Amino acid sequence: MSELPEQVREWIGQRRYEQAGEFEVERGYIFTSCASVENGNPLFWDEAVARRLTGGWIAPPTMLSVWFRPHAWAPDRTGTEQPLQVHFDLKEQLGLPEAVMTDNTLVFGAPVRPGDRLVTWQVLRSVSEPKRTKLGLGRFWVIDVESVNQRGDWVGTETYTGFGYRRDS
Amino acid sequence: MSNPDARLTLDDVAPGQALPELAVDVCATTVVLGALASRDWRPMHHDKDFAQQRNGVRDIFLNTPNLAAWYERYISDWTGPTGRLGRMQFRMRDSIFPGDRMVFRGAVESVSTDDVGCGWAELTLRVSVDDRVCTECRARVALPCTASDNPWRRQGTDWRP
Numbered sequence: 001m002s003e004l005p006e007q008v009r010e011w012i013g014q015r016r017y018e019q020a021g022e023f024e025v026e027r028g029y030i031f032t033s034c035a036s037v038e039n040g041n042p043l044f045w046d047e048a049v050a051r052r053l054t055g056g057w058i059a060p061p062t063m064l065s066v067w068f069r070p071h072a073w074a075p076d077r078t079g080t081e082q083p084l085q086v087h088f089d090l091k092e093q094l095g096l097p098e099a100v101m102t103d104n105t106l107v108f109g110a111p112v113r114p115g116d117r118l119v120t121w122q123v124l125r126s127v128s129e130p131k132r133t134k135l136g137l138g139r140f141w142v143i144d145v146e147s148v149n150q151r152g153d154w155v156g157t158e159t160y161t162g163f164g165y166r167r168d169s
Numbered sequence: 170m171s172n173p174d175a176r177l178t179l180d181d182v183a184p185g186q187a188l189p190e191l192a193v194d195v196c197a198t199t200v201v202l203g204a205l206a207s208r209d210w211r212p213m214h215h216d217k218d219f220a221q222q223r224n225g226v227r228d229i230f231l232n233t234p235n236l237a238a239w240y241e242r243y244i245s246d247w248t249g250p251t252g253r254l255g256r257m258q259f260r261m262r263d264s265i266f267p268g269d270r271m272v273f274r275g276a277v278e279s280v281s282t283d284d285v286g287c288g289w290a291e292l293t294l295r296v297s298v299d300d301r302v303c304t305e306c307r308a309r310v311a312l313p314c315t316a317s318d319n320p321w322r323r324q325g326t327d328w329r330p
Contacts, residue, residue: 036206039242062237069208
């Protein structure tokens with residue numbers, strides 16, 4: 001397990017899975033998100049406040065990843081699409097069936113607004129040597145997800161640290 | 170809940186200042202609604218058998234993107250709508266399950282103004298269940314320097330999160 005496969009080494013620093021969001025940013029999902037955490041910030045509920053402070057409706061910044069996560073099903077889709085595909089590629093290539101996210105950094109740029117169509121790509125930054133944790137034996141990895149809007153304005157970067165592992169038998 | 174009239178300015182905050190505590194009783198609906206709201210269809214966030222048998226934990230648990238949304242709500246409850254999140258970094262230490270009472274606590278670590286005149290508060294935050302710290306978070310949030318300032322108007326090189 002100590003040797004990192006050649007293919008995984010090649011992925012480090014490579015811009016992969018560039019894609020446009022499957023759907024436009026929309027207010028219905030903003031309400032769903034706000035309801036899930038009881039977020040009453042008037043920027044998302046009061047048009048006069050939104051117009052005055054942010055020039056119109058915006059989405060909560062932490063919804064950034066929502067806009068490129070695919071629906072669970074679509075009629076013309078073949079295979080199973082995963083929202084953070086590099087993470088799942090690593091699990092498969094490294095033979096690590098289980099994984100959890102341990103660290104998450106989000107940096108927010110221009111506000112995301114209803115009607116926006118975001119474009120994202122993923123970059124694998126690093127893969128650790130094998131480590132043993134209370135979950136099992138595995139590796140940590142760091143993945144950046146960059147996002148821009150349809151005008152090319154940077155709207156944010158998410159950095160995920162994942163731990164892929166095999167449970168101790 | 171966020172007060173539409175709240176206008177926390179940089180002058181109102183100082184290092185060491187505590188944010189008001191927020192306690193939330195988590196149930197299965199909290200976890201499932203949070204997962205669906207963040208389009209996270211992975212079964213450990215809605216299927217108890219899967220969580221137990223594949224992840225080796227006692228129940229379904231809150232997912233990472235939804236925890237980010239909880240932190241955002243916690244911060245904006247304090248700042249009001251003029252507070253603008255610039256950066257958030259958090260570490261998952263332990264999972265949060267149905268039946269847990271999660272408690273958000275936080276404090277101002279530092280206050281500054283950047284080269285383009287934007288006011289910033291650096292926050293240290295955490296979510297605990299009983300004595301167990303489940304996540305720790307550092308956040309950088311822009312606050313108005315004066316009552317007429319508005320961080321949301323900043324764009325391009327004037328926005329340095």
